[in-house]
Structures are given as structure tokens and as C-alpha cells.
Amino acid sequence: MRIGRDILQLTDLLESFLRNQGEEKFHYSELSKVFKRLGRLDKDKYREYIKRMPTNILGDILLDLSDRNLEDALEVLSLKKLINSIKHLESDDATDLLEDIEEISEELAHQIMEGLDNKNQEEIQLLRSYEDDHAGAYMQLEVFxxxxxxxxxxxxxxxxxxxxxxxxxxxxxxxxxxxxxxxxxxxxxxxxxxxxxxxxxxxxxxxxxxxxxxxxxxxxxxxxxxxxxxxxxxxxxxxxxxxxxxxxxxxxxDDIYDILQELATEQMYNLAGVDDDVEGENRAMDISRKRGKWQFLNMCTAFFSASVIGQYQETIEVLPALAVLMPIVASMGGNTGNQALTVMVRRLGMGEVDNTNWDQSLAREMIVAVTNGLIFATLVGLGSFLWFDNYKVSMVMSVAILMNFTIAGLCGTLIPILLKKLNTDPAVGSSILLTMITDALGFLIFLGLAKLLIF
Amino acid sequence: MRIGRDILQLTDLLESFLRNQGEEKFHYSELSKVFKRLGRLDKDKYREYIKRMPTNILGDILLDLSDRNLEDALEVLSLKKLINSIKHLESDDATDLLEDIEEISEELAHQIMEGLDNKNQEEIQLLRSYEDDHAGAYMQLEVFxxxxxxxxxxxxxxxxxxxxxxxxxxxxxxxxxxxxxxxxxxxxxxxxxxxxxxxxxxxxxxxxxxxxxxxxxxxxxxxxxxxxxxxxxxxxxxxxxxxxxxxxxxxxxDDIYDILQELATEQMYNLAGVDDDVEGENRAMDISRKRGKWQFLNMCTAFFSASVIGQYQETIEVLPALAVLMPIVASMGGNTGNQALTVMVRRLGMGEVDNTNWDQSLAREMIVAVTNGLIFATLVGLGSFLWFDNYKVSMVMSVAILMNFTIAGLCGTLIPILLKKLNTDPAVGSSILLTMITDALGFLIFLGLAKLLIF
The missing domain is CATH 3.10.580.10 (CBS-domain)
Structure with a gap:
């Protein structure tokens, strides 16, 4: 029932657009929203209406659709209609749409390209000749x-x-x-x-x-x-x-809106070990593979950290309380390092921190890390004393927390700065590297101190 | 030597601006960059030149400076010059600068406000009457x-x-x-x-x-x-x-550039447990306090996860290999959950995922989580078998990895969606909540299974 009403509402909107064309009552982005919803609810209606859209707005709509919806549309649209839709687009949009189509069918993209006139072909070739991160790849050729x-x-x-x-x-x-x-x-x-x-x-x-x-x-x-x-x-x-x-x-x-948003998404995703290029595409297998690469790296570093613990198996055997408490040191160090890392990656990305003032950031981060390290060393020491009633274990806990906070703040700040100096993206891989350090060193400091002081 | 040359270069630039005023050779943002550098290298020169800047550009420069540099400038600028600088600014910028000054000295801000004419006063009052996230707070009143x-x-x-x-x-x-x-x-x-x-x-x-x-x-x-x-x-x-x-x-x-960037920064920072309002200010104590709030929460969840381990102390005592391996389960689950969480938070924020299509995202994330869960269950099982040569431990490891991946994918997707439904920010606190789940459940599943199957 509900779905039937929704479909009716969407097709009513499209009918009203088709009746009143030329009066410019609709923006293409409103129409593509309608098609996105319709594509989920009723494939037949979706195909019927996409066929009926006039070429002066069809290209803009197609450009907004997801890969899957575009694929559906291409199945029912004639070559001629596709060519005319692309002719109506501005050069940069025409290039983008052609690239989207190419990903679905190289053959079809080739046919469309053949059908365009020389001027359009040359424009598209020019725009495609630029690297992805060059200004030329984003420009439109229509100027006055x-x-x-x-x-x-x-x-x-x-x-x-x-x-x-x-x-x-x-x-x-x-x-x-x-x-x-x-x-x-x-x-x-x-x-x-x-x-x-x-x-x-x-x-x-x-x-x-x-x-x-x-x-x-x-x-x-x-x-x-x-x-x-x-x-x-x-x-x-x-x-x-x-x-x-x-x-x-x-x-x-409007190009800049997109770029600013893409850059921010890329940063966030890179920090989390996710690839922004494949995430938008809804193809679960590509996503699995790309994320799997980072998970694999994470597995390696996790085994490495575990090997540190492995060195202290006998110590743990004697005092299992150490096994209970050690993840607290690692977790809190990781959290602290991640705070510093995120701030540095973002500020480097926005150009707020650079070669001339990174030392200020480092100084600030060290103050923050040591201050909070002292505070949480006290709290965690107290907490573990109340729990295990063993002042040696608590002391070891406190010292380990303070040291791991300091290391976390230092590495969280320096890793992105160093990556930037090496001309690589400060967001890529930095959080895995940081976690490895705060985990492995966290365990090493805690268990090493314990072995030294308690036995 | 180096610093001396740098200072000379900066003051030369400022002298050349002062000589050629009106020819519009400089944009204010170039000048504020010069002042930012000069402020670090030579406080006296900084003060001397900031005093010499004409009022038609001084306001724009002051608006660009850090709190600390602004504070320095306010010490040497006359009230009259400040008032005239603010008069030259557009309404929204005038309001922003006055608010910056107010944070340093309420008294001074009050005196400046008194010195403005009625029209300026009313404009500033109007703009300040809006909430921070209202369109009105960002608009400028100068329209045609x-x-x-x-x-x-x-x-x-x-x-x-x-x-x-x-x-x-x-x-x-x-x-x-x-x-x-x-x-x-x-x-x-x-x-x-x-x-x-x-x-x-x-x-x-x-x-x-x-x-x-x-x-x-x-x-x-x-x-x-x-x-x-x-x-x-x-x-x-x-x-x-x-x-x-x-x-x-x-x-x-230009307002939208700033807003898009601020929103992205806010999302990233919230995910990491960092407050975007205080991070830019360079006041280490404020930063320590704000970050400390999240570290405190992290401490509580870490103790909670530790308490799960505490239930299995005797099990660990008998087989310390469990203590060695258990952080791998927690770490990989956390990593997996964080991937899903970051993607969901970002896509919710950009409006790509909403009430109408969140089920698609959930389905996708579950496929990804289970697929990679199976792959890494195998790899981790194999790795731990090679290490400890105990097939029971390896089997427990594999099952725990698969289960924790599934839970991580599910929670990483659902937590932000639920927070959004509850009308709170999906980025705030979600990663701490997620880590608690993947840590505590990771330990529980791994140690629980071990106790059940091995002994």
C-alpha cells in the first residue's frame, strides 16, 4: 500500500514536469532525486519515465544517478538520445557522463563518442588528457x-x-x-x-x-x-x-564545493583505512577487497603487538592481573594518539600547519599529552589499586599510562608531519602505524616494567 | 642570520605595500600571512607594522590572525583605529571581529561597539542575535x-x-x-x-x-x-x-567554502573525540580539558573491557597464550567497525544515506563484514596455529574473529544511524561506543569460547 502510494506520487511529479516543460519549474537535481527513489521502488516505471525525459535535461539527470541506476537507464535509452543528451551538457559534465558510461560499457561509450561532432570530441579528449588531480580535469571549457x-x-x-x-x-x-x-x-x-x-x-x-x-x-x-x-x-x-x-x-x-567535500571525505576515509573511490559505488566486493588491504596490515601489526606480549607469557602466568590491565594501557594510548593524529592530518590538509609552524603544534601536543598523561596516570593507578589492591601493579600502571600518553602525543603529531615531508599523504596508513606503536610499546612498557619491578 | 633575512624580507613586503597603497597590488590575505610570520619572528616589528596598516584593510587582516597575534595587535592599536577598521568591514566580518575581540577583552569590545554609529550597531546586534547554526548568523547584510x-x-x-x-x-x-x-x-x-x-x-x-x-x-x-x-x-x-x-x-x-570545510572538520574531530571549537585556538589547557573528557570516557570503557577479561583470570593462568592472542581479536574488530562507522558518519552527513536507503547500506556492510570476516578468520586461525601449534586455540581464534567482524560491521553501521534517528550527531561518541563493544565482546567471545571448548 505504502509503496504503491509512493510510486504514484513520484510518477505524478514526473508527469507534471513533462506537461509543463519549458516553464523551468524543476531543477534537474529534483528530478534525479525522483528517479533515484523510483529506481528502487519500481524498475519498470523507472525505465518508462527515463525514456520520456527530454534530452535537454536527461544528461544532467543521468550524471546524478548511481552506477546501478545508470546501468538500468542505458539499457532502455537509444544511442541517438544519449548522444543528444551529452551534446546538451557543458564540456566538463559531458566528459564525466561519458566516463561513467565507459565504466559500464566501453563499447557504448565509444559509439557515443563517434556520434558527437568534432568540437565536442576534441573538448572531451582535451579534458580527459589531464591527470585526475590537475585543475584542467575540473575546468569547463565554456568561457566568455x-x-x-x-x-x-x-x-x-x-x-x-x-x-x-x-x-x-x-x-x-x-x-x-x-x-x-x-x-x-x-x-x-x-x-x-x-x-x-x-x-x-x-x-x-x-x-x-x-x-x-x-x-x-x-x-x-x-x-x-x-x-x-x-x-x-x-x-x-x-x-x-x-x-x-x-x-x-x-x-x-560549484566545482570548489565538490572538491572541498571530496578532499575532506578522502582524508576521513584514509584515516579509517577506507578508499573513497570505491565506497560510493555500492559494489560490496570491491569494497571488501580495498578494506581488506588495510585489515591485512592491521592483522600484521596486531600479531606484532601480540608477539611483544608473547615475550612475557611467564610473567602473565604468575600474575594474570597483568593480562587484565594491559589492554587499558594500549587502548588509552591509542585513543590519545588518534586525537593528536586527526588534528594534525586535518590541519596539514587545510594548510593551517606547514613547514614554518609545525614546531608550535608539536609543543602544544606535548603539553596536552603530558598534562593529561599525569591526570590519567593518577586516575588509572587509583582505579587499578582499588581493583587489585596491589600497589606495585598500580605504580606500573601509572608509569605505563604516562609514558604511553607521551609517546602517543609525540607520534600522533610527528607521523603525519614526516609523511608530509616525504611527499606522501599524511592520512594514508598513519593511524595503523600509530596504533602499532601505541599497542606494541604500551604492552612492552607495561609488561617490561612489571617484570622488572614486581618480580 | 636566517631569521634576520626572513624578517627583512617580510618588512620589505610591508614597506612596499605601504608605498603603493591604492594600487591594489596586495590582497589582505597575503598581508595577514606576512603578519602571522612576523608575529612569530619579531614581536616589535610586528607591532610597529600593524600600527601602520591603513584602516581600510586592517580589519580584514585582524580577522585572519590567531588569537595570540590579535591580542598583541590590540595592545598597540588605538580605540579609534579599531573602530574605523571595523567600520570598513562588511557586516558579517565586523561581527566576527568584534566577537574575536570580545573573547580577549569584553571591555574593549564594549568600547568599540559604543564608538560605532547606530546603523553598524544595529547590524551587529542583529547578526549576533542568531544561533550559531542558523543561516542568519552567516549572512552579510549588504545586498542589492x-x-x-x-x-x-x-x-x-x-x-x-x-x-x-x-x-x-x-x-x-x-x-x-x-x-x-x-x-x-x-x-x-x-x-x-x-x-x-x-x-x-x-x-x-x-x-x-x-x-x-x-x-x-x-x-x-x-x-x-x-x-x-x-x-x-x-x-x-x-x-x-x-x-x-x-x-x-x-x-x-565563500561562506559555503568555509561552512563545508568546518562541517567536515567537525565530523572528523568528533569521530576522534576532539572538539573543533577549541583546537584552533592554540590554548593547550582548553584542549587538554576537552580531550580529557573523551579520554575519561575511554578510560571507563577500557576498565569495563578489562573487567570482562577479569572474569577469565583463571583460564588465562592455565593457558597464557590466550592473553597473547586476545588483543588481536579486539584490535581487528575495532579496525573493521571503524571502517564501517567512518563511511556511515560521512555519508549520513553528506545526505547520501538517509531514512529511505539506510537498509541498502546495512546490507552492503554486512556482506563486506562477513566476507572479510571469513577471510581473516582463516588467516588469523592459520597464523595462530603456526605460532602456538594448538588447533583448539586456533579454532577459537577463527570463530572469534568472524563473530567480532560481524558485530563490528553491524554496530559500525547501526550506531550512527540510530544516533541520527535520535536527532543527535552521529559522529559524537560513536567511535568510543563502538570500540567498547568490539573490545568487550571481542574478549568475551574469545575467552568464553576458549573456556568452553578447551577445558
Whole structure:
């Protein structure tokens, strides 16, 4: 009953969209939400309606769907319809969708590519030629440029035509190029609107050359650095240029939203030993394999820590209370180290900590580790005394906690800094390394001290 | 030597800025970077130059500095200069800076507030009246509006004057209001530029009413939802309205960069038992206290897990190999659970997982947990057999690993979902709760099975 009502509601929405097309009542993202739900509830209706979507919005919807939903859609959509949908997309979106399709069927992606005109093909080839983390891979090629000899009036006229043709969308700035087609300035529309219509840009720029000086990024710049630039200078668009200074495309605020979120997800996932590329795909086997790699490493370090305990089997045999208490030392050390590690990884990632000020962070972390180490050494010592009524065991506990806190704070801070210095990602593998240290050293200190002091 | 050269380089940069003011060669964020470095290297020079900064950029610089640097600056800046710096800031920045100053000296903040004119005072009071997570707390009040009866020409003329006065910056859209000053449409400048100058907006809007229909947020909306809206609809600006539909202010792309990053940081930090509000402040004592709260909880759960082991002291006494192996079960279960937990927390936070599809995630996580549980049960069983040459111990190990993986996957997925259903943050406390379960149950299953099967 409930499901039947839900399906009816979704198809009603789609019918209403199909009736009122052109009035722009719906954003594509609203429609793709409807299709995502419909895809779960009723595959037939899902296929029926995806076939009926007009090509001017179908590409955007397909781009939003999960792999599984996209696969379903590809089964019922004609090649011609797919080609036309991709033609309606902006260059970066067209490239993304084609890549999504390629993952499902290389053959189909190839056919679609063949069906596109030369300009679209070249654009897609260009965008695909960049590495995943290059600015070029994120830019869109649709930009609005004007030569510095052009008048403001002429530029606005040209803009009117291009917009009317649907060739340009969401333009907030004009990129001004010089005699050699090189980027010389960026003028935002809120400035353009106030200029004398008959002036060529050259004249306007010559009066206040610094005012419209353009920030830009290179197509091969690291996208992470680009995102930082947007954040630091509160930008909403940046031109992307090549080695010769030609304008290749632009990166806009909505790209940056995605990048900032992806980067954060990547950091979080790496810390937990999870791969952000496969997690979104819902393919349990890929996820198992990727997570398994880290679990395997964790198994190795766990056996290593266990081997430390193995050295003290006889000690434990005599005083099993040690086996009861030793996980407390390891667990609390791990927790403490993980706090420091997470803060360092995040702050390194955001650029708040770097070569110039990491020593401040280290100093701070050491104060925190030793302070809390002293406090918890006291508490844990007291707790274990109340429990086992053996002041030697309690003393060993206290000293082990203090030492493990100190080591945890030190390693939690230094591991990501060192990884960064070695030019690797400070989030990858660092928490497993840290846990190994706090576990193995935790057991070693506790059991070693016990053997030394108690027997 | 090295430090001397660095200081000279920094002061040279500042001298060059002071000489060429008005040519806009520097962005404030470049200057604040210089001051941050100078503040570390040479306090006297830092104070000398901060005093010499002009008020039209001083506020922006102060806003970027750390608490400690700001405190230093406040010691040498006159009240009058502070007041003028704040006057130059946009409403949201002025409010933020005043709040930063208030944390250092309530008295000084009060004096500055008194020195501002009524309009500034009211703006700051309004912005401060919102809760921290309300859209209103993030908006800036500087907006450009036009009544729907106004002509395009008139609007542009008004815009010219406001921009000339420096009252408006970074405007990309005009908010159109109706007869009752209520928001009726948003027109971006790339559309405005193409309109017939003599038409009133009413006429333009009546032709395609849906095209300029304005998205908006309420001032009391949750800022996290607002950020999702920007991401979902690729927006660069949104008007903020009150309950009556009046335009209160706007939220722009640069606010969203900050919010997306803050939200991600908060999630990561919460997972690790760290408080994002105090971590940035560099006050070791505050950090110690906040982290200590979670360490205390961790201590309690560690003692609880230890108490489980305590029940099996006699078993361990007879077969100390159990004490050696038991941390492997706990550690690998914790690792597995943490993978699932991190993915769930992040996907819940980004809205990818919700009420409608959490069962898919659970199904996926269970497949992953059981698959890898079987694999690692085999590996760990084999490893422990090679080590201790006791097939009973190895069998217990294998079963315990499989069971703990399954429990870890189940709890890692369900804990955040349940916390979310209870309307609390799925990241807060969830990893400590999870670790308690995987530790305590890991020990219980392993030692319990051992007692049952071996003796």
C-alpha cells in the first residue's frame, strides 16, 4: 500500500514536469532525486519515465544517478538520445557522463563518442588528457572572452547572441585577452555594467591596471591548491590558462564545493583505512577487497603487538592481573594518539600547519599529552589499586599510562608531519602505524616494567 | 642570520605595500600571512607594522590572525583605529571581529561597539542575535535590491552610485522585491545586462515568471542544509529572508567554502573525540580539558573491557597464550567497525544515506563484514596455529574473529544511524561506543569460547 502510494506520487511529479516543460519549474537535481527513489521502488516505471525525459535535461539527470541506476537507464535509452543528451551538457559534465558510461560499457561509450561532432570530441579528449588531480580535469571549457581592443558595447552584444544560443551559462566575469590571445585581465559583470559602452577595454585597463589584474591557475596545477586559492581569496571563478598564457577554461564555485567535500571525505576515509573511490559505488566486493588491504596490515601489526606480549607469557602466568590491565594501557594510548593524529592530518590538509609552524603544534601536543598523561596516570593507578589492591601493579600502571600518553602525543603529531615531508599523504596508513606503536610499546612498557619491578 | 633575512624580507613586503597603497597590488590575505610570520619572528616589528596598516584593510587582516597575534595587535592599536577598521568591514566580518575581540577583552569590545554609529550597531546586534547554526548568523547584510516597479536603467544607475561609495562589493545578482517589500525574484547580472533598459522589472518578470523565480533560505534555517542547497543546485549566492518574506541579507559562495570545510572538520574531530571549537585556538589547557573528557570516557570503557577479561583470570593462568592472542581479536574488530562507522558518519552527513536507503547500506556492510570476516578468520586461525601449534586455540581464534567482524560491521553501521534517528550527531561518541563493544565482546567471545571448548 505504502509503496504503491509512493510510486504514484513520484510518477505524478514526473508527469507534471513533462506537461509543463519549458516553464523551468524543476531543477534537474529534483528530478534525479525522483528517479533515484523510483529506481528502487519500481524498475519498470523507472525505465518508462527515463525514456520520456527530454534530452535537454536527461544528461544532467543521468550524471546524478548511481552506477546501478545508470546501468538500468542505458539499457532502455537509444544511442541517438544519449548522444543528444551529452551534446546538451557543458564540456566538463559531458566528459564525466561519458566516463561513467565507459565504466559500464566501453563499447557504448565509444559509439557515443563517434556520434558527437568534432568540437565536442576534441573538448572531451582535451579534458580527459589531464591527470585526475590537475585543475584542467575540473575546468569547463565554456568561457566568455573579449579582446582588449573590443568595446564594451560590442562585447555585450556578442554576449547577448551567445546567451541566446544557449552557448553560455552562469557567466559572472569576462576574461580579457591581449594581442597574443593571452589573458591580461578579468572583469566581473558588476564592473562591466558600469563602464562607458564605447570604450575599448584597453583604455579602461590602462587607467587602473592593477584593479583588474587577473588571478589565474595553470591547467596542470594541483586541484587541492586551487581550492585553497578560492577559499583564501573568496573567489567565485578563476580562469585556467596553459603554459603559453592562453585561456583554456574556467573553474567555478560549484566545482570548489565538490572538491572541498571530496578532499575532506578522502582524508576521513584514509584515516579509517577506507578508499573513497570505491565506497560510493555500492559494489560490496570491491569494497571488501580495498578494506581488506588495510585489515591485512592491521592483522600484521596486531600479531606484532601480540608477539611483544608473547615475550612475557611467564610473567602473565604468575600474575594474570597483568593480562587484565594491559589492554587499558594500549587502548588509552591509542585513543590519545588518534586525537593528536586527526588534528594534525586535518590541519596539514587545510594548510593551517606547514613547514614554518609545525614546531608550535608539536609543543602544544606535548603539553596536552603530558598534562593529561599525569591526570590519567593518577586516575588509572587509583582505579587499578582499588581493583587489585596491589600497589606495585598500580605504580606500573601509572608509569605505563604516562609514558604511553607521551609517546602517543609525540607520534600522533610527528607521523603525519614526516609523511608530509616525504611527499606522501599524511592520512594514508598513519593511524595503523600509530596504533602499532601505541599497542606494541604500551604492552612492552607495561609488561617490561612489571617484570622488572614486581618480580 | 636566517631569521634576520626572513624578517627583512617580510618588512620589505610591508614597506612596499605601504608605498603603493591604492594600487591594489596586495590582497589582505597575503598581508595577514606576512603578519602571522612576523608575529612569530619579531614581536616589535610586528607591532610597529600593524600600527601602520591603513584602516581600510586592517580589519580584514585582524580577522585572519590567531588569537595570540590579535591580542598583541590590540595592545598597540588605538580605540579609534579599531573602530574605523571595523567600520570598513562588511557586516558579517565586523561581527566576527568584534566577537574575536570580545573573547580577549569584553571591555574593549564594549568600547568599540559604543564608538560605532547606530546603523553598524544595529547590524551587529542583529547578526549576533542568531544561533550559531542558523543561516542568519552567516549572512552579510549588504545586498542589492530593486523594487519590481523600478526600470533597469534606474537600477543600474543606483548600483553605480552605491558601488562608487564602496557600499557594495562582489554583487552578482539583484534581488527584486514586490509591493510589500517581499522577495519576488532574483536576477543575475548576466541576465540584467541584456534587458531593455527602459523596462520595469515587473514587465520582464511577467513574460517568464518561472525563469527568475528566486530560491531563498530562511534566516532560521540550519546552515548545514543551506550548504547542501548550494551544492545541490550549483549556486553562488542565495538571499536570506525572514518569516515575512523580507530580504535580510545574502549568503555567498565563500561562506559555503568555509561552512563545508568546518562541517567536515567537525565530523572528523568528533569521530576522534576532539572538539573543533577549541583546537584552533592554540590554548593547550582548553584542549587538554576537552580531550580529557573523551579520554575519561575511554578510560571507563577500557576498565569495563578489562573487567570482562577479569572474569577469565583463571583460564588465562592455565593457558597464557590466550592473553597473547586476545588483543588481536579486539584490535581487528575495532579496525573493521571503524571502517564501517567512518563511511556511515560521512555519508549520513553528506545526505547520501538517509531514512529511505539506510537498509541498502546495512546490507552492503554486512556482506563486506562477513566476507572479510571469513577471510581473516582463516588467516588469523592459520597464523595462530603456526605460532602456538594448538588447533583448539586456533579454532577459537577463527570463530572469534568472524563473530567480532560481524558485530563490528553491524554496530559500525547501526550506531550512527540510530544516533541520527535520535536527532543527535552521529559522529559524537560513536567511535568510543563502538570500540567498547568490539573490545568487550571481542574478549568475551574469545575467552568464553576458549573456556568452553578447551577445558
Amino acid at each position: 572572452m573579449a579582446n582588449h581592443n573590443e568595446t564594451v558595447r560590442n562585447t555585450i552584444e556578442r554576449f547577448r547572441v551567445l546567451k541566446g544560443n544557449g552557448e553560455l551559462e552562469n557567466i559572472s566575469s569576462v576574461f580579457i585577452t591581449g594581442d597574443y590571445k593571452n589573458l591580461v585581465a578579468t572583469i566581473s559583470l558588476d564592473d562591466l555594467i558600469l563602464f562607458d559602452l564605447e570604450s575599448p577595454f584597453k583604455e579602461i585597463l590602462s587607467k587602473t591596471p592593477e584593479k583588474y589584474r587577473s588571478r589565474y591557475v595553470r591547467d596542470t596545477d594541483d586541484i587541492e591548491e586551487v581550492a585553497k586559492l578560492f577559499k583564501e581569496y573568496d573567489l567565485s571563478v578563476l580562469p585556467v590558462i596553459d603554459a603559453q598564457g592562453y585561456v583554456m577554461g574556467r573553474i567555478t564555485a | 535590491m530593486a523594487n519590481h516597479n523600478e526600470t533597469v536603467r534606474n537600477t543600474i544607475e543606483r548600483f553605480r552610485v552605491l558601488k562608487g561609495n564602496g557600499e557594495l562589493e562582489n554583487i552578482s545578482s539583484v534581488f527584486i522585491t514586490g509591493d510589500y517589500k517581499n522577495l519576488v525574484a532574483t536576477i543575475s547580472l548576466d541576465d540584467l545586462i541584456l534587458f531593455d533598459l527602459e523596462s520595469p522589472f515587473k514587465e520582464i518578470l511577467s513574460k517568464t515568471p518561472e525563469k527568475y523565480r528566486s530560491r531563498y533560505v530562511r534566516d532560521t534555517d540550519d546552515i548545514e542544509e543551506v550548504a547542501k542547497l548550494f551544492k545541490e543546485y550549483d549556486l553562488s549566492v542565495l538571499p536570506v529572508i525572514d518569516a515575512q518574506g523580507y530580504v535580510m541579507g545574502r549568503i555567498t559562495a
